[in-house]
Structure formats: C-alpha cells, structure tokens
Amino acid sequence: MSYNHHQIDAKWQAYWDKHKTFKTPGLSDKPKYYVLDMFPYPSGQGLHVGHPKGYVGSDIIARYKRMQGFDVLHPMGWDAFGLPTERQASKENKHPAEITRRNTDTFRQQLKQIGLSYDWDREIDTSQPDYYKWTQWIFLKLYQKGLAYQAEVPVNWCPALGTVLANEEVKDGVYVETGDVVEKRLMKQWMLKITEYADRLLEDLDGLDWPESVKEMQRHWIGKSEGARIRFAVAEHDNTHFEVFTTRPDTLFGCSYCVLAPEHPLVQSITSAEQREAVESYVENTLKQSERERTQKTEKTGVFTGAYALNPVNGEEVPIWIADYVLASYGTGAVFACPAHDERDWEFAAKFDLPLIEVVEGGKIEEAAYTGDGKHINSEFLNGMKIEAAKRHMIKWLSENGCGEGETQYRLRDWLFSRQRYWGEPFPVIELEDGSLFLEEEGDLPVALPHLDDLSPTPDGQPPLARATQWREVTLPDGRKGLRETNTMPQWAGSCWYYLRFLDPLNDKFPWDAALEQRWMPVDLYVGGTEHATLHLLYARFWHKVLFDLGLVSSKEPFQKLFNQGKIQARSYRDGRGKYYYPHEVEARDGEYFVKGSDTLLETRIEKMSKSKHNVVTPDETIAEYGADSLRLYEVFMGPLEDDAIWQTENMSGVRRFLERTWRLYFPEKPVKGGETPLQLERLLHKTIQKVTEDLEQMHPNTAISAMMIFVNEATRLGYLPDNMKKPLALMLAPFAPHVAEEFWESLGQKTSIALAPWPAFDPEMVLDKNIEIPVQVNGKMRGTIEVRAGASENEARSVAEDDENIGKHLSGLEVVKVIFKTDRMLNFVVRPPKKD
RNA sequence: GCGGGUGUGGCGGAAUGGCAGACGCGCCAGACUUAGGAUCUGGUGUCUUCGGACGUGGAGGUUCAAGUCCUCUCACCCGCACCA
Incomplete structure (x- = not known):
C-alpha cells in the first residue's frame, strides 16, 4: 500500500466533517485556548500559497493544544464588506452579495483542502444582516457614550475610489492600498473619538505579549x-x-x-x-x-x-x-x-x-x-x-x-468613520426634518442594505444609498419624517469585534453571551500579518476598551499574544520590455535567467505573489501534486514562522519524501521482522518528543519537523519502526500532517480521531545519556572529543583526555595553567610553555 | 534623518557564550535495478605539505572560549518621516 494523498486527504477531511471533530466544546472545567487567525477579505483572486502560512502555523498550535487537553476555540470567517467586491459587482452587473458568496465559497473550499481544524459551524460573514445587525448595535453604544459624532472636517477624498479615507489609510498623499491620489476636501462625516482612549491604548500595550516592533509602531502612531x-x-x-x-x-x-x-x-x-x-x-x-x-x-x-x-x-x-x-x-x-x-x-x-x-x-x-x-x-x-x-x-x-x-x-486623531460606498454597514441613523438625529431602536436592527441595481454615486455626488429613495425616506411612528444616513461604515468596522461574535455566532438575542465571553476571552494567540499593526489592531483595541467600559467584556485587551507570520514571496521574471514570464517558460544558465530555448535575458526579482507578475502558486496545484500534508509541512518548514521566505515548489519534495519514508515505517512494502526495540532508538524517540514539545511551545515548527526527520531517518536505517514507537510518532506528527497521522492511527486499531488523543510524554530518564561525548579544547582550540559517563568529574574527564593520543600531543611539554570544565558540556586546558628556571 | 530588524556553504536554514553548518533542497559516488524525476547507502564550507590552518558582512574589544556579549562600520529589509 503506497501513499496516495488524494485518497487519504479526502477520506479524513470527510471524516472530520462528518464527526464534527473540531466542534468547540461547551463550558467545562478544562483549561481553554482561543487561537484566532486574522480572518481574510475574500477577494476574487482566491488564495495563493502565501496566505496559509499563518493559518497552518496557528492550526498546528490549535491541534497541539487540543491534544494537550485544552478546550480549543479555532474559528474562521470572512471580512466580506469592501470596495473590490463592490467594483467587481458593478463590472459584472451582479449584486455584491452574489460576488461575496462566490468568493467565500472558493476560499472555504481552498481552506478545507488544507485540513485546517476550524469549527466551521462558527463561520461568520460580516456582510450578513445577522452579523452587521450587531455592528450597528455597537455603533449605537458608541453614540450613546458620546464617542460618535458628525463633523465638517477636512477629509482625504480619493476621486478614483469616490470615497473618503481615514488618515491611517493615506501616506504621502496616496491611498496606501492602491496608490490612488488623495486630496483634501471639507465634508460632513461621522467621526469616532478614539483620541479619548489614547492614553489607555498607549499604557495597556505594556502588558501585552506582542512583538516589540508592533507595540513600537502603535506607540509612535499614538504619538504622545x-x-x-x-x-x-x-x-x-x-x-x-x-x-x-x-x-x-x-x-x-x-x-x-x-x-x-x-x-x-x-x-x-x-x-x-x-x-x-x-x-x-x-x-x-x-x-x-x-x-x-x-x-x-x-x-x-x-x-x-x-x-x-x-x-x-x-x-x-x-x-x-x-x-x-x-x-x-x-x-x-x-x-x-x-x-x-x-x-x-x-x-x-x-x-x-x-x-x-x-x-x-x-x-x-x-x-x-x-x-x-x-x-x-x-x-x-x-x-x-x-x-x-x-x-x-x-x-x-x-x-x-x-x-x-x-x-x-497626541499624533493620533479621531477616526473618520464614514465612507461614500454601498457595500458596507448602513448607519442606524435618520436625520429628521428639523435637523436633529434619530437613532434606531435596538429592537429595530438591523437597518438592512436596500437592494440597488446601480452602485454609482448620484449625479449630484451623493453616495450610492441616496438612490434608494424608498428606503431612505422614513416616517416615524409619531409622524415625524426624515432621511436615512447614506454613508456606510468603513471596512474596519466588522473586523473590530468579530473575535467576539465567534464566541456565540448564532445568538439572535445578544451579540454574544456573557458566560461564553468570560469563558473564552481574551484571545490567547492571534496570528496575522504585520500590515495590520496600526490599523485593525488599534481600532479593535479601541472598540474593545469601549465595550469593557460598558461592562460588555471582561478583559481590558482583546488579544493577549500576537504573532506575525512572515510573508511568502516568489521569484518573478521579466524581459527588457517589462513583459512577465511564467517560471515554466524560463531556464537558468550560468546563474542568469533566459526565456527557454532563447537568448532573451530576463531580469528576476523577489516579489509579492500577484497574477500580473505571473508568479502566483496556488495551494490547489501544490496539494494536487504533493498532498495537503506536504503543503502544510513545507509552509512551516521553510524557515522560522515569523520570517519572510521565498516559495520554491521544487523544495517540497523534501517534506514529501519525509512523509513517504514515514509511511513505509507503518506500511512496509515487504514484511519486516521487527520485534526488537534498540535502546538507542528508544532514547532518540524520547529526545524527539521532548524537542518537538519544546519547539511547539516556542512556535518553532521548522526545527520540530527537523527533529522528527532525524528520528524517521534513524528508524529507516534500522529497517523498521518498533511497535511501541508507532503511537508516539503518529501522535507527534498529528498537528503537522494530520491526514497521514489519522491513517497511521487507524492502522494501529484506534477507533477515534488522533486529533483528540493525548499528546505523548517523554521519560526524563530516557533523554539523559549514560555516556556523553564532550569536546576537549587546548587554549580554546578544538583538539578532540572524549567519551565519559554522564556527570563525570573534572578529574575523571581530565585523565581520559590526557590519555587521548591526539589531545595528549597538544599538551606534551606544556604547563597546564588552568582547566575549565563544565560537567557534561566541555573541557578546556589553558596551557603555556614551561618557565625555564 | 529617526525607530525596529536581518547579514552563516551553491540555496532555504540549525546552533542555553562551549564540537559552526542540524534538517531540507541541489550536487557527487555507489547499491538495487537497469532507460525511473523511485528507493537505499555514503559523501558534499575553503585551503592543505594530511599534522593541520582558515572560516558566520567588515574592523576592533571582553572572555579560558564569541555566529552568539560590547564598540565602531558597511549592506539590505520593514515602519515613521519637518509631530514643534
């Protein structure tokens, strides 16, 4: 039986779905762990292999924590409101909701094939009325607290986008995302008083387990x-x-x-x-x-x-x-x-x-x-x-x-909170004929987005929602008349509190249940890119503090530990005229790149993956060729999780070979005798468990995988994997390569998922060797190694060293001035020529 | 300019101040087989008079011992940029 990843991947993904293996446990006395990925904006481009790096990293931790006996909350959803969808909808003459559904279907399918252990029953979509109802609800709270106000302010108007942008979205006079030019204009806008929280946003950074660079960026942004x-x-x-x-x-x-x-x-x-x-x-x-x-x-x-x-x-x-x-x-x-x-x-x-x-x-x-x-x-x-x-x-x-x-x-200014777009949350606000504002009652939420066929601004420059005249013109029960606000909220609104909705996504009475909030918050590990260092992370902290002041959440900060995964980039090739070539059209000769079979010299660069640069690699194609487990392993084996890395699909053969080698240990091609359990391998197993456990605690999956490779190579050299090591190895592998690990587990007669089996323990006795090889130096230079029993004294080590032929040669005729000895670590002779009397 | 970070083989990268280059890619040789991009085994920093010498961007320093600590310097990356 050989390793057929198509079959194995499909089998276990179906199993997890059917058995709801990753369903979040209800309230219990067990310790909890909330691992959250920054949820994606479901673009029409779909995922490339750069996206899952963080998802795989967090998934390994989620699976590891489950096996350690934690109740784990590990959800996924969609930050679905946003401009690109609105534009795509106009281009295709379809409704943004339809584009959103199409894109989220693609993303979900792409994520599922990676075998990520999300509780899919908690999937949320910020553009759904049952979600944005509560975004509007929080806006009411902000307004009631005096933190939302309208003002005639100089705004960053982006003519290309037809909307205003927050200060944070503009740099050097252009929109940071697209490079479109931004100009100053005076407009009446909704503002949020984030400045009122400046001091607390600054001070509370100190208690967070975040990368120092992100904290520094926020401090500078607040600029006290x-x-x-x-x-x-x-x-x-x-x-x-x-x-x-x-x-x-x-x-x-x-x-x-x-x-x-x-x-x-x-x-x-x-x-x-x-x-x-x-x-x-x-x-x-x-x-x-x-x-x-x-x-x-x-x-x-x-x-x-x-x-x-x-x-x-x-x-x-x-x-x-x-x-x-x-x-x-x-x-x-x-x-x-x-x-x-x-x-x-x-x-x-x-x-x-x-x-x-x-x-x-x-x-x-x-x-x-x-x-x-x-x-x-x-x-x-x-x-x-x-x-x-x-x-x-x-x-x-x-x-x-x-x-x-x-x-x-403070450098920090109030947050400009309105956009002149269609595809966003409507404000629950009506301006009455007398000029006063009427805020919707909580019970009347959501204020649903009306259907519009034309999403462009009105001829007189009002936002698209001004076209929905029926929706807009309101008569209150008491007869007063007014017009609804036609601005919508910025994309950041939905992502400011989604981590709370994941606690209780189906609740239609409250945004979240108080007991669940106390059970799961704060997020124990939040994984995402550095691009959100000052925008999303500052806005979300601000809302969270407001909710804290209202007694709606119990923690001062939402995200206790933040981890930034590195970016994945890829090589791109283009000729002198700027035309890009696909990697398969290129060949390398003498360290330079040419169009295959020609003398056209190509310029190569390491760039962000993008369709226009012809350097996109998708998870779909790599999974088809190598399988989900190989993709998972390669994503995190490339280097430290927090470092940027260059994608090279060819290098995936290394992790694929590792999986096949492991596979043959469980499903040998020819019958093996086995039976014996060599002590050396037994010791190595325990050392491997120790190393993998420690590396997982420190989020170093790359060196954990390396340790497992060493073990598997050793067992391969032996010719078989002793029976008593089959369970521990499968368990260790489970967070990293869950599909094959399930298969191994099942082959050992186990009836339940390995995902919920206990993490293996190592025997402290077994990780300590009886004899230890220690380096010997003379004047700090390596002159050989000696083998001594563990814990040997300086004198024992010294006499062994002096008896060693090569080391003795370097000592002969010299006076030993000093000996430096670290038990089980090293021995160093400091020598000098003998004094002549 | 200011703040943060990174420099290690052909490549990605390992190394609580204690054997630099684990693991992987690639490459070389061999085995099994023989047209396979399969598997297994061994090798793979540089120089070498085969004793060893040199080697972690560069120059100093601390130390018995430095990739690791300190000072200076160069290069690249990220963030901020006249914030009074």
Missing part, C-alpha cells in the same frame, strides 16, 4: 508628547493672540521668532501691507502642492508676515513668519522658534538670517542646534537648572501668569 501651550499676543493688534504648543517650554527665553502654518486663521489679519503680496503668494503656492510634494522637500521655505509677537516671558518683540514646515494639523498650527536648540528652527534661522539665543550650555550653536541637556543660561529664573527642572518651572510660571499651561498632545 508632553509640553505646554503658550499664548503669544500680536504686537499692535489689540486682542489678537495665537497659541503655540511646545515640548520645550524651558527654551522660551531662546525664542527669536514665531512661525504660523500657512493655513493658520490669523495669517490674513496680521499680515502687513508691505508683506501681503509675498504672504499671499506663499500661501497659495503651499496649498497648490500635494501633500506628497510638501513632505518630500527638505529645503526650508517661508515668508515674514510683517507682524511681531510678544514673548510672554520677557515682553520681547519677535517677528512672525509663515512656513510650511509648521503643520496646520498638529498641535496649534503655530510654534515659537528657538533656533539654538531645535534643528528645524536652526536650519530656518540659518537660511533667513534670524538670531540665535543660547539658553542651554553644552553645544556649539554656531555649528548646529544643541538639543542635549545642560544648564540654562540667559534665562533669568531658570538659570542654572537642567532641562527637566526648567520645564517644570516654566510651566508653573506660565500658569501663574496666565499665559499658558502644561499640555499633552
């Missing part, structure tokens, strides 16, 4: 900075003043000018007649530049307004400039400049020949701004103090004199 707000009066303009924010109030005596952002509201009124032309042209020029151009230039520019500000601390008059290095959107849109101790101000002052006033000792301010610590000088009541003390004194002075106060600023 402490300092002071200071009021400057404008000279010769009665009752006119502006405020600046600074983190260095201690340098106020060093202020030699002030700068307003070109967009600052005061610019118009304070500009002098002589400077008006220059100022207006500078402002106009600035506004014309895209955000991208503005952030990419390095040279400082600016214009004097002709007005002067009064430094509150000493009454000095300083010129007020405008410059685009001051951003309207951060702080107060104005700064006081202390060029001696701030690099940007120093550059600006150097360019426009503005004075430097040194107020902190220690630098050479003629050469560069000095930002280090030192004693204050030229600062009256601050003289002699170091920075920290001086800051405190200045803030005290400012508040006592009514011209400022301590303040904390």
Whole structure:
C-alpha cells in the first residue's frame, strides 16, 4: 500500500466533517485556548500559497493544544464588506452579495483542502444582516457614550475610489492600498473619538505579549508628547493672540521668532501691507502642492508676515513668519522658534538670517542646534537648572501668569468613520426634518442594505444609498419624517469585534453571551500579518476598551499574544520590455535567467505573489501534486514562522519524501521482522518528543519537523519502526500532517480521531545519556572529543583526555595553567610553555 | 534623518557564550535495478605539505572560549518621516 494523498486527504477531511471533530466544546472545567487567525477579505483572486502560512502555523498550535487537553476555540470567517467586491459587482452587473458568496465559497473550499481544524459551524460573514445587525448595535453604544459624532472636517477624498479615507489609510498623499491620489476636501462625516482612549491604548500595550516592533509602531502612531501651550499676543493688534504648543517650554527665553502654518486663521489679519503680496503668494503656492510634494522637500521655505509677537516671558518683540514646515494639523498650527536648540528652527534661522539665543550650555550653536541637556543660561529664573527642572518651572510660571499651561498632545486623531460606498454597514441613523438625529431602536436592527441595481454615486455626488429613495425616506411612528444616513461604515468596522461574535455566532438575542465571553476571552494567540499593526489592531483595541467600559467584556485587551507570520514571496521574471514570464517558460544558465530555448535575458526579482507578475502558486496545484500534508509541512518548514521566505515548489519534495519514508515505517512494502526495540532508538524517540514539545511551545515548527526527520531517518536505517514507537510518532506528527497521522492511527486499531488523543510524554530518564561525548579544547582550540559517563568529574574527564593520543600531543611539554570544565558540556586546558628556571 | 530588524556553504536554514553548518533542497559516488524525476547507502564550507590552518558582512574589544556579549562600520529589509 503506497501513499496516495488524494485518497487519504479526502477520506479524513470527510471524516472530520462528518464527526464534527473540531466542534468547540461547551463550558467545562478544562483549561481553554482561543487561537484566532486574522480572518481574510475574500477577494476574487482566491488564495495563493502565501496566505496559509499563518493559518497552518496557528492550526498546528490549535491541534497541539487540543491534544494537550485544552478546550480549543479555532474559528474562521470572512471580512466580506469592501470596495473590490463592490467594483467587481458593478463590472459584472451582479449584486455584491452574489460576488461575496462566490468568493467565500472558493476560499472555504481552498481552506478545507488544507485540513485546517476550524469549527466551521462558527463561520461568520460580516456582510450578513445577522452579523452587521450587531455592528450597528455597537455603533449605537458608541453614540450613546458620546464617542460618535458628525463633523465638517477636512477629509482625504480619493476621486478614483469616490470615497473618503481615514488618515491611517493615506501616506504621502496616496491611498496606501492602491496608490490612488488623495486630496483634501471639507465634508460632513461621522467621526469616532478614539483620541479619548489614547492614553489607555498607549499604557495597556505594556502588558501585552506582542512583538516589540508592533507595540513600537502603535506607540509612535499614538504619538504622545508632553509640553505646554503658550499664548503669544500680536504686537499692535489689540486682542489678537495665537497659541503655540511646545515640548520645550524651558527654551522660551531662546525664542527669536514665531512661525504660523500657512493655513493658520490669523495669517490674513496680521499680515502687513508691505508683506501681503509675498504672504499671499506663499500661501497659495503651499496649498497648490500635494501633500506628497510638501513632505518630500527638505529645503526650508517661508515668508515674514510683517507682524511681531510678544514673548510672554520677557515682553520681547519677535517677528512672525509663515512656513510650511509648521503643520496646520498638529498641535496649534503655530510654534515659537528657538533656533539654538531645535534643528528645524536652526536650519530656518540659518537660511533667513534670524538670531540665535543660547539658553542651554553644552553645544556649539554656531555649528548646529544643541538639543542635549545642560544648564540654562540667559534665562533669568531658570538659570542654572537642567532641562527637566526648567520645564517644570516654566510651566508653573506660565500658569501663574496666565499665559499658558502644561499640555499633552497626541499624533493620533479621531477616526473618520464614514465612507461614500454601498457595500458596507448602513448607519442606524435618520436625520429628521428639523435637523436633529434619530437613532434606531435596538429592537429595530438591523437597518438592512436596500437592494440597488446601480452602485454609482448620484449625479449630484451623493453616495450610492441616496438612490434608494424608498428606503431612505422614513416616517416615524409619531409622524415625524426624515432621511436615512447614506454613508456606510468603513471596512474596519466588522473586523473590530468579530473575535467576539465567534464566541456565540448564532445568538439572535445578544451579540454574544456573557458566560461564553468570560469563558473564552481574551484571545490567547492571534496570528496575522504585520500590515495590520496600526490599523485593525488599534481600532479593535479601541472598540474593545469601549465595550469593557460598558461592562460588555471582561478583559481590558482583546488579544493577549500576537504573532506575525512572515510573508511568502516568489521569484518573478521579466524581459527588457517589462513583459512577465511564467517560471515554466524560463531556464537558468550560468546563474542568469533566459526565456527557454532563447537568448532573451530576463531580469528576476523577489516579489509579492500577484497574477500580473505571473508568479502566483496556488495551494490547489501544490496539494494536487504533493498532498495537503506536504503543503502544510513545507509552509512551516521553510524557515522560522515569523520570517519572510521565498516559495520554491521544487523544495517540497523534501517534506514529501519525509512523509513517504514515514509511511513505509507503518506500511512496509515487504514484511519486516521487527520485534526488537534498540535502546538507542528508544532514547532518540524520547529526545524527539521532548524537542518537538519544546519547539511547539516556542512556535518553532521548522526545527520540530527537523527533529522528527532525524528520528524517521534513524528508524529507516534500522529497517523498521518498533511497535511501541508507532503511537508516539503518529501522535507527534498529528498537528503537522494530520491526514497521514489519522491513517497511521487507524492502522494501529484506534477507533477515534488522533486529533483528540493525548499528546505523548517523554521519560526524563530516557533523554539523559549514560555516556556523553564532550569536546576537549587546548587554549580554546578544538583538539578532540572524549567519551565519559554522564556527570563525570573534572578529574575523571581530565585523565581520559590526557590519555587521548591526539589531545595528549597538544599538551606534551606544556604547563597546564588552568582547566575549565563544565560537567557534561566541555573541557578546556589553558596551557603555556614551561618557565625555564 | 529617526525607530525596529536581518547579514552563516551553491540555496532555504540549525546552533542555553562551549564540537559552526542540524534538517531540507541541489550536487557527487555507489547499491538495487537497469532507460525511473523511485528507493537505499555514503559523501558534499575553503585551503592543505594530511599534522593541520582558515572560516558566520567588515574592523576592533571582553572572555579560558564569541555566529552568539560590547564598540565602531558597511549592506539590505520593514515602519515613521519637518509631530514643534
């Protein structure tokens, strides 16, 4: 009987389905483990082999934990609302729901053939009314808590997409996902007050078992900075003043000018007649530049307004400039400049020949701004103090004199929460004729998306939902009339709480049951890509904290441990004209790549898999050729789970051979005698169990597989696998290659799934060898190895070493100065030529 | 520029401060067979006077001992980027 993966894969996948092997257990006293994958957006492209890397990694852990006796929750679902589906629907003239169903069917089928141990009865789809009903419900909670509001705000309008984007989705003036240009526009939008939670989002990061890089990214994104707000009066303009924010109030005596952002509201009124032309042209020029151009230039520019500000601390008059290095959107849109101790101000002052006033000792301010610590000088009541003390004194002075106060600023802004799209959650909001807002009653949810044939914006620029006039026009029971909100929620909304719905996906009375929430939360292991480091993970933490404050969840944080799997990339080939070639059209010669049978030289790159680059490998094709277990093994054997890796299908033959070798140990081609159980192999088995167990605890599947390969190679060399080792090996293999493991298990007469069998234990006695080979060094150089009994003393080891021919040679005629000995580890002689008397 | 990370054979990668290169791919040789991309066995960092010498991006340092710790430096990757 040879290994036929088609048959084996199908047999056990059907078995797991039929027996509901991975059904989540109900409430019990056993320890629980919630392993969650970041659920996918079901795109029309289907999965490529890069997607399952994290899924396989988390599935190995889920299966391992089950075997260890944990109750495991391991669900999967679809983040199904979103723009690409809406666009595909328009293109095909179909409804987005139909496209979504088609895509989720593909994804589900693709995932099932990998043998992932999801509880498919908990599958959720964020675009289904019975799901988004509760997304709307949470929105009501946010609104009732005063965390959702409408505002006329400058938004990131993306003409190509016909919608607005959150700040986080825009970088360098383009949409990070597609590269489409984004422009600023003033629009009335829904906002969520995430800033109210900034401090808690920052502080609670400390207790999380997350990669430090992700925590660092979130800290930076929140961008807390402490300092002071200071009021400057404008000279010769009665009752006119502006405020600046600074983190260095201690340098106020060093202020030699002030700068307003070109967009600052005061610019118009304070500009002098002589400077008006220059100022207006500078402002106009600035506004014309895209955000991208503005952030990419390095040279400082600016214009004097002709007005002067009064430094509150000493009454000095300083010129007020405008410059685009001051951003309207951060702080107060104005700064006081202390060029001696701030690099940007120093550059600006150097360019426009503005004075430097040194107020902190220690630098050479003629050469560069000095930002280090030192004693204050030229600062009256601050003289002699170091920075920290001086800051405190200045803030005290400012508040006592009514011209400022301590303040904390955040980079984080409120979350722009509306989109002008069809395929998203409708807001449960009606605007009444008198202009007031009416929020739907909880019992009336969901506000279902109306059916629309045309998903484009209206001719007058309103969102698609404005086309659903019947749906939109509402008369309340009391006779009041109004119009429904036509914006929809952004895609992030559904993913902000899906991990909670998995606890209780069919509940139609509550979003989740309180007892189940207490049983399963928080998520013990959350696996996904780094691309969600600041968006999804920050938004979800924010919602979770709100739910916590409402008493709806019992943990402060949703995801206790986060693991980022590495990306899988693939080689792409293209010719001088930019045409891409498939790998099968390419051949390598002398380290270069050519179109097969021609001299057309190809440029090769490692890139993200994409259809247009002709470098996509699908799980379907690799499973067809090698089987699901080989795919699973290769996904995690390539290297550390957290590292990026390059996909090379040819290399799958290694793990496939391993499975076949293992298969022959259970189903030998020729009858073997067997019977004997060599002690060496017995010891190796226990060492292997130990190694695999430890590696799983540390999420190192690659080295665990390596250990099992060593064991299987050893048994193959012996010629058979002793009967008493057949169960432990199958059990160890089960999380990694579950289909063959089930087959082995069944062949051993077992009637129930190996997935629920107990994880094998190793005998601590058996992993310790009786005799140990230890390295011997002379002056730190390897000179051989000796075999000693375990736990041998220094003297024993030393005498064995000195008797060794080769080692003895390196010691002869030399004086041993020192011997370093670590029991069972190593022996080192430190020697030198003998002293001549 | 700032923050984080990574540099090890032909390739992917292993190594609690203690035998560098486990395991896998590829390659070489052999066995069985003989047209098979099957299986098994052995070999595979470089140089070598066969004693050994050198070797983890580069240069120093700490240590009996460094891929691992420290300092400097180079290259690449990721994130942020005038945040006052």
